[in-house]
Amino acid sequence: MLDVETQRRPCKGKWATLLFDLHFSNQNQTHNCHQTFLEYHCCIKNMNQHGKSTHH
Known part of the structure; x- marks a missing residue:
């Protein structure tokens, strides 16, 4: 298990999402998730x- 200080440090390096692949269309949902997030807050x-x- 990592200590608290190690967990708080940002990861080094460049992170990227997967490219779209028709064979695995559910893999990269970053755009859909972000768009839904924006629409929710706009609503x-x-x-x-x-x-x-906005509460039930």
Whole structure:
């Protein structure tokens, strides 16, 4: 197990996501995940501006 100080240090080097491959279309969902995240927060912001509740 790593100590706390080792876990807090940022990783060195360049990190990249996988390229799109038709054989494994579910591998790289970074773009879809990011777009859904943005749409969610945009929706919450719009609903709050119109005075509608975002909680059930």
